[in-house]
Each structure stands twice: as structure tokens, then as C-alpha cells.
Amino acid sequence: MERAGPDILADVLASLxxxxxxxxxxxxxxxxxxxxxxxxxxxxxxxxxxxxxxxYLEVCEATTGEMxxxxxxxxxxxxxxxxxEAAGFIMDYECSSPTQERWFQVSVVPLRGAPTPDGRPPGAxxxxxxxxxxxxxxxxLLHEATHDPLIGLVDRALLVAELRRELQRASGDGSQVxxxxxxLDGFKAVNDSLGHRAGDELLxxxxxxxxxxxRPGDHLARMGGDEFVAVLPRTGPATARRLARRLATAxxxxxxxxxxxxxVSASIGIAATDAGTPAKAVAGAADPGTSQADDLLAAxxxxxxxxxxxxxxxxxxxxxxxxxxxxERTEVEGQLGAALQLDELQLFRQPVMSLDxxxxxxxxxxxxSARDGSDRPDGAGxxxxxxxxxDGEALLRWFAPDGRLRSPDSFLDLTAHxxxxxxxxxxxxxxxxxxxxxxxxRVSVNIxxxxxxxxxxxxxxxxxxxxxxxxxxxxxxxxxxQAVMVEPDRAHRVLGALRGHGVRTALDDVGxxxxxxxxxxxxxxxxxxxxxxxxxxxxxxASRAVAHGLSVVAADLGLRFVACGVQTxxxxxxxxxxxxxxxxxxxxxxxxxxxxxxxxx
Numbered sequence: 001m002e003r004a005g006p007d008i009l010a011d012v013l014a015s016l017x018x019x020x021x022x023x024x025x026x027x028x029x030x031x032x033x034x035x036x037x038x039x040x041x042x043x044x045x046x047x048x049x050x051x052x053x054x055x056y057l058e059v060c061e062a063t064t065g066e067m068x069x070x071x072x073x074x075x076x077x078x079x080x081x082x083x084x085e086a087a088g089f090i091m092d093y094e095c096s097s098p099t100q101e102r103w104f105q106v107s108v109v110p111l112r113g114a115p116t117p118d119g120r121p122p123g124a125x126x127x128x129x130x131x132x133x134x135x136x137x138x139x140x141l142l143h144e145a146t147h148d149p150l151i152g153l154v155d156r157a158l159l160v161a162e163l164r165r166e167l168q169r170a171s172g173d174g175s176q177v178x179x180x181x182x183x184l185d186g187f188k189a190v191n192d193s194l195g196h197r198a199g200d201e202l203l204x205x206x207x208x209x210x211x212x213x214x215r216p217g218d219h220l221a222r223m224g225g226d227e228f229v230a231v232l233p234r235t236g237p238a239t240a241r242r243l244a245r246r247l248a249t250a251x252x253x254x255x256x257x258x259x260x261x262x263x264v265s266a267s268i269g270i271a272a273t274d275a276g277t278p279a280k281a282v283a284g285a286a287d288p289g290t291s292q293a294d295d296l297l298a299a300x301x302x303x304x305x306x307x308x309x310x311x312x313x314x315x316x317x318x319x320x321x322x323x324x325x326x327x328e329r330t331e332v333e334g335q336l337g338a339a340l341q342l343d344e345l346q347l348f349r350q351p352v353m354s355l356d357x358x359x360x361x362x363x364x365x366x367x368x369s370a371r372d373g374s375d376r377p378d379g380a381g382x383x384x385x386x387x388x389x390x391d392g393e394a395l396l397r398w399f400a401p402d403g404r405l406r407s408p409d410s411f412l413d414l415t416a417h418x419x420x421x422x423x424x425x426x427x428x429x430x431x432x433x434x435x436x437x438x439x440x441x442r443v444s445v446n447i448x449x450x451x452x453x454x455x456x457x458x459x460x461x462x463x464x465x466x467x468x469x470x471x472x473x474x475x476x477x478x479x480x481x482q483a484v485m486v487e488p489d490r491a492h493r494v495l496g497a498l499r500g501h502g503v504r505t506a507l508d509d510v511g512x513x514x515x516x517x518x519x520x521x522x523x524x525x526x527x528x529x530x531x532x533x534x535x536x537x538x539x540x541x542a543s544r545a546v547a548h549g550l551s552v553v554a555a556d557l558g559l560r561f562v563a564c565g566v567q568t569x570x571x572x573x574x575x576x577x578x579x580x581x582x583x584x585x586x587x588x589x590x591x592x593x594x595x596x597x598x599x600x601x
Contacts, residue, residue: 019128025082025116027057030123039128057127067095074106081108085122092131102136103311104128148222150200151207156453159221159229163293166219166233170273178240178272180230181300182210182247185312186264187226190257192518198257199516202264209250213243224486229297239270244268244315252313253565265313271296272317295329300311313370314339325535329418332411336398337420340427342597344399347432348591349443352562355576355583380426389477391442393584394432394589396424412448425451426460427597433468433475435595444476444506449483458497472502480509488519496524508564511546521557532565534583548578586601 013020019036021029027172029052040050049059057078057337063071070093077089089108096102106128110121148155154162163179170177184206191199203226210228211220219231230247232240251266273296299318307316336583339345412421429445436443453459465472477498484507484600495505506527507520511534519526532546537543554561566585575583 016127018130021056021079021126021459022111023056023082023126025120025123026055027078027082027345028053028055036128057421060549067093077106077425078108078124078126078208080123082121084110091372092135096576099134101132102130103132105131108402123450151204151206151222153211153228154219154221156221156223156229156531159219159223159231160293160297163231163296166231167273167292167296170233175234176236176273177268177296178232178235178237178499179245179296179300180232180240180244180268181271181297181304182228182230182251182265183308184226184251185267185308186517190264191518193255194260194262196518198262199207201257202255202262205255206251206264209253210247213246213250215243224488227486229300230577235272237270240270240272241315241317244270248313248315261489267304267312268315269300269305269307270315270317271299271303279402305571319586333420334410336424339398339463340420340424342401343517343587343596343598344401345424345427345597346397346399347428347435347597348395348397348592349392349435349594350395350584350591351589352582352584353588355566355572355588391444393444393478394428394594396597421448421450422454423599424597426464427452427599428430428465429461429464431595431597433464433470436474437468437470442474442476442504444478444504446478446508447483448480449486452479452483452487452494457494458501461498461503462501473504476504476506478508478529480514481507481515482509484519484523485515492523499524499526517553520553525557525559527560527562529584530561530580532567535563535565535571535575535585536567538571538578544574546574547580551578551580 013031013033016033019039020033022031022032022035029050030054037050057075060071060075060078073091074089074093075399077086077091080086081089087110090105092103092105093103094103106126108126111123111125113122113499116122118585158315163177166177182425184202187199187202190202203222207220207222207228214230214232217233221229223229230243231576232243235243248268249268252263254261271291281411294335303316303318307314310316396408396412398408398411410473410498425447432443432445454460460479461475462472464470465475477495479495484501497506504526505524506529507525508521508529509531510520510528512531528550530550534543534547538547561580561582561594563580563583564585565585566572566575566583568587571585572583572587
């Protein structure tokens with residue numbers, strides 16, 4: 001015998017795992033399912049408050065304690081549905097106990113059927129679904145996306161967001177915010193001698209000790225490699241110094257690595273907002289926290305490098321004027337944006353040359369920048385009869401309307417995190433690709449750390465090649481050793497993605513820092529470029545050993561090896577004696593005007 005429709009519907013309602021109830025037009029419960037009844041009983045709900053006949057709206061509106069705000073919002077949503085003002089209502093809410101985290105989603109839809117005499121729905125269906133598993137998964141994914149996978153600290157993006165919030169908060173009460181930038185001294189030696197597993201264990205142990213020193217409310221992040229940053233709310237330089245001493249002591253404590261006590265030290269830089277007026281430290285900013293966060297981080301980083309230069313294992317406080325730096329940055333950002341629109345930016349191209357014999361060449365033009373090795377010392381030779389390889393590096397130049405050349409050092413670092421810097425990067429990529437396509441040659445373009453962190457970089461590079469008609473294999477994207485040290489995982493992903501699309505990749509400034517050999521070997525590269533500081537000091541045995549070792553590694557990996565900063569014939573001879581066959585610098589060929597940088601459209 002077939003069952004009647006109402007009986008089947010009752011069975012369906014009873015079988016639903018979600019807590020489900022049907023309300024009348026007045027908000028009273030008409031029908032509830034078994035899951036609703038069980039949940040009420042398990043949580044101490046009386047029948048007269050949870051069963052048919054009770055008022056769901058009255059129960060919600062009478063709730064007290066932590067759940068009152070959510071309950072009132074649910075009641076308001078139900079009233080809108082019952083009145084016909086809304087076609088539905090949905091909200092997630094937490095309903096946790098001291099021992100268990102639980103999340104639910106309440107959804108309300110009007111009951112279909114004949115409307116009431118005043119045109120309202122005849123009732124509503126309310127469903128409370130347990131979404132705890134989904135919320136825990138979302139929390140895990142968010143934690144994974146915003147925390148360092150090795151040691152569990154927040155990543156740079158989340159730390160910057162926290163710093164901006166602290167700056168906004170401080171702007172209201174006139175308190176100070178300090179930033180500590182910490183770099184471990186001797187970490188590379190541990191990595192090289194004991195391996196990456198030991199290095200990872202050292203980082204985990206150090207992170208735990210640093211966390212234990214900091215106060216509740218302080219923020220700690222790993223910025224990449226062996227660098228950490230702490231954000232200290234409501235803290236001036238004096239207190240920051242005391243905390244820095246405690247952090248340094250914690251970092252120096254021996255760590256047992258496979259039965260061997262290992263000790264490192266820390267170089268720490270401190271920067272703090274101005275006392276009493278933190279929000280005004282950035283002149284004219286619509287959002288004081290946004291620009292000032294970059295200024296504070298850069299200042300603390302600068303102080304940390306000063307500590308390194310002065311002997312390591314020490315603390316330095318940024319001595320500059322943050323307000324003056326912010327005003328200068330704002331001014332330069334505006335000037336750089338205007339320069340891009342007015343075609344004041346140009347690309348010069350410096351060729352990569354074979355290290356064969358050749359005659360002397362021209363002298364350097366007045367005002368050349370030392371940043372990229374285009375300054376020509378006395379006694380440098382020129383390109384002469386040396387054979388150029390069919391590629392070169394695109395070098396950015398800014399010529400003011402009066403013809404004065406502005407050094408890249410005067411604007412690139414200062415505006416690195418500004419939106420105009422991303423616009424310049426896109427324009428440089430497109431202009432270099434267009435010029436290379438027209439000349440039928442290859443070209444390399446440098447990208448900085450902010451570019452490496454740009455999630456759209458790969459698409460920008462490929463779009464530039466496509467728009468210019470340049471085969472991806474004719475473009476080389478160079479990233480510095482320092483940027484890779486800060487963001488090794490991102491560098492792997494970005495360089496790998498570029499190579500996957502046919503773009504060549506190069507590691508620049510190699511030999512100036514502490515790049516672990518294992519990281520160099522693992523990077524998806526086509527080319528390694530020796531830093532000019534190593535080339536210029538090849539008269540020293542240590543520099544010769546570094547250059548020779550890197551050239552051997554590159555050869556074994558099948559990578560092209562280029563010595564940068566070949567400024568004199570002596571440099572050329574020293575590099576050639578090491579067996580290096582490709583070079584770049586004034587002794588081989590000066591940068592020459594190539595193309596105007598035009599804003600990408």
C-alpha cells in the first residue's frame with residue numbers, strides 16, 4: 001500500500017540532518033524535525049521554548065550573553081522574510097563551548113503556499129546547518145596562506161596588514177609604534193656545513209624563543225631566509241631597545257642540532273614613529289598606515305644593515321627623519337609618475353660581450369650611474385673588436401627636462417613599494433620587448449623584490465612579449481640574489497612559471513650575499529651573473545675563490561655565467577684568467593641609448 005504524500009513529507013523532514021523548523025506567519029514553530037529536537041535537548045532547551053507552539057522570534061530576542069547580537073540579527077532576518085520584504089536570509093555564526101568549537105549557518109526562506117490576507121507569506125522554513133568542518137578547513141587554509149609553513153609565524157603580507165592596523169590605532173591615541181628587523185648572523189655557515197634540515201631546525205628553535213620574549217599584543221613574522229620582523233604597538237625606541245636586547249640574548253642561546261650545540265647571533269635594526277604624532281609622519285597620505293608601514297619597515301631594514309656593517313651582533317636605531325623620508329618619497333612618486341607620462345624615462349642597453357682581445361673604446365658619458373656598473377673608471381677600455389653576444393641588459397635612466405640624469409639610486413629604492421613602481425615595471429618590460437623585437441635581438445630586464453611579490457608578474461611579462469611580438473625565449477628576467485634570499489619559495493614559483501612559458505631566467509648580483517649553494521642549485525635558472533663587487537676585487541684570493549666556485553657550479557648545471565662590472569682591462573684579465581668567457585661592463589661595451597620608456601596602455 002502506497003503511503004500518502006503528507007506521510008512521506010513528514011518522513012523526509014524527520015530524516016534531514018540539519019536542524020529544521022517550519023514557522024507560521026507569526027513566527028511560532030509549527031513543525032520541527034528530530035535533529036532540531038535533539039539539539040535543543042542536548043543543549044538544555046526546554047520543550048516549551050523549542051517545540052511546536054513556541055515563538056522562535058521571542059526566543060531569539062530574549063537571548064542574553066555572548067550570542068545576543070547574533071540572535072537579534074537572526075530575528076530581524078526572519079521578520080523581513082515573514083513580512084515579504086526579503087526573499088531569504090542567511091548567516092554564519094559561532095556557537096562554541098569552552099571545550100569545542102562549533103559553527104552553524106542559519107538559512108531562512110518563505111514558505112510556499114497561499115499568502116495571508118495582507119499578502120504576506122504563510123510562514124517560513126528555518127534551517128540551522130552544522131558547518132564546523134567547513135569553517136575549520138577554511139581557517140586551516142587561511143592559516144596556510146598567511147603563515148610561514150616552516151615555523152608557523154605570520155608571513156610578510158599579514159605582518160604589513162597588522163602594522164597598518166597598529167599605525168591607524170596609534171594615530172588616534174598619539175602612541176608610538178616600533179619595528180624591529182632582526183637578521184641571524186652565522187646562519188649561512190650552519191646551512192652550508194650542517195645542511196638545510198639543520199638550518200630549518202635552527203629557524204624553528206629561534207622563532208620559538210623570539211616569540212617567548214615578546215609581549216602579548218606584539219607581532220612577529222619571518223620575512224624570508226633568516227630575517228624576522230617584530231611590530232611593537234605602543235612602544236617607543238627606549239622600550240624597543242630593551243626588547244631588542246632580550247631578543248638578541250634569546251637568539252644567542254645554543255641550539256642542539258643532532259647532538260651538536262650551535263650558536264648564532266643577531267643583528268637588529270629599530271625604527272619608531274614620531275612621538276605624539278604617528279599619523280602625521282606621512283605628509284598628505286589619505287591612509288597614514290599604508291605609506292608609513294613601508295617607511296618603518298625600510299628604516300628598520302636600513303638600521304639592521306648598519307648593524308651588520310658595524311660588526312654584527314649589535315643593535316642600531318634608525319637615525320633618519322621618517323617624516324622627511326615620507327615627504328621625499330611622496331614627492332618623488334609624483335615626479336616619477338609624471339616622468340613616465342612625459343617620456344622622460346629611457347632605456348639604455350649594455351651588451352654582454354665575449355672576453356676576446358680588443359682595442360680601447362670611448363670614455364663614459366658624464367653623469368652615468370654606478371648602480372648598474374655604467375660608471376667607467378680611469379683606464380677602462382671600450383668595445384673595440386670584441387664580439388658581442390646577441391643580447392644585452394636594459395638599464396633604466398631618468399632624464400629631467402633640464403637634461404640632468406637622475407641616478408636610479410635616487411628613485412628606485414624610494415618608490416619600490418608605490419603603485420607607480422608597478423607602472424614603471426610594466427612600461428619597462430613592454431618598451432624593452434618592443435625594442436628587442438624591432439632589433440631582432442635578445443634583452444634582459446631586472447625585476448625587484450616588490451615585482452617578485454606581485455601575483456600578476458608572470459601575466460605581465462607574457463603580455464609584454466605578446467604585445468611586442470617578441471618570442472618569450474628572447475627575453476631574460478633577472479632577479480637579484482637578495483630578493484631570492486628574502487622570498488625563496490616565491491622565487492621558485494615565479495621563475496619556474498616564467499621558464500615554463502619559455503622566458504629565460506637569470507640570477508643577478510650573485511656572490512655579494514649569503515645565498516646557500518643548495519638554493520642556487522635548485523632554482524629554475526638559465527643564467528648566473530657574478531656581482532660587480534666580486535669582479536672588482538678579484539685581486540683578493542677570497543673573491544677569486546668565490547668567482548671560480550660559482551663559475552664551476554654554473555658550468556656543471558649548464559647555466560650561462562656572466563661576470564658583471566668588468567670596468568677595466570685589469571678586471572677583464574682577471575676574469576679571463578678564471579676561465580670566464582662572457583662579461584658585461586665598461587671595459588667591454590658601455591650602455592648606449594636604446595628606447596624611450598612609454599607607459600603601458
